[in-house]
Amino acid sequence: MDERDLIKQAQQGNHQALSDILQKHYVFLKSYLLKITVNPYIAEDLTQETLIKAIEKITLYDGRSSFSSWLITIGSRLYIDSLRKQNTEKRWTERQKAISKMKWAADHQNRDWPEFLEILLTLTEEYRIPLILKHYYGYTYREIADILHVREGTVKSRVHHASQQLRKEWLDDEKPSS
Known part of the structure; x- marks a missing residue:
């Protein structure tokens, strides 16, 4: 056959x-x-x-x-x-190690691990990086677009989305648990 x-x-x-x-x-x-x-x-x-x-x-x-x-x-x-x-698993593992290392360093330098930083880490790099560049370092949307090689509108959208997500997470954490 x-x-x-x-x-x-x-x-x-x-x-x-x-x-x-x-x-x-x-x-x-x-x-x-x-x-x-x-x-x-x-x-x-x-x-x-x-x-x-x-x-x-x-x-x-x-x-x-x-x-x-x-x-x-x-x-x-x-x-x-x-x-x-x-x-994907390797990147996740590396990220968790880096977070643990940062927490350990904060603990051993008698610094508080800010709750906000915990919440910030819930964002993916795609959203976290433009948000930090904009609100922590004060870059303009145009400068961030040039740094990240994306359109300015994309940067604005990501910063906006990240800000909304952070507000939501922050407000959820503020609610008393039942």
Whole structure:
């Protein structure tokens, strides 16, 4: 039975045909993922995730590319998504370490850790940086736009949004808890 027939049968719910087509491409897929990850453990995990995704989405395979290309596309996207997730987690961890370090320094220099700074840290950098440049350092919107390489209107919008968010957080903290 040729590959197109196996795929068609798999799409119609034939579990054996699905198993056969995935087994046929397993080594190829794993080899590809090993080359891009350079890590046998990650490659094995990604191979399994790719096969699971292929099983779930087999009916969406349209035959415009070869089946192996379709599997590589799924595997590549899963790998890129995992890298993005790792980068996001790494940035979050680094930020938490920096906050802890600042708090520790404040404690050991007998300074209070201002509640406002706690609230300021709830803003993302996208909003916190323009707000600090505007209200702490006194830069104009035009100067901030030049520093951050964004439009002046974007800076105004971010400062406004950040200010509103800070007011909301501050007022929420001021309310007595029940």
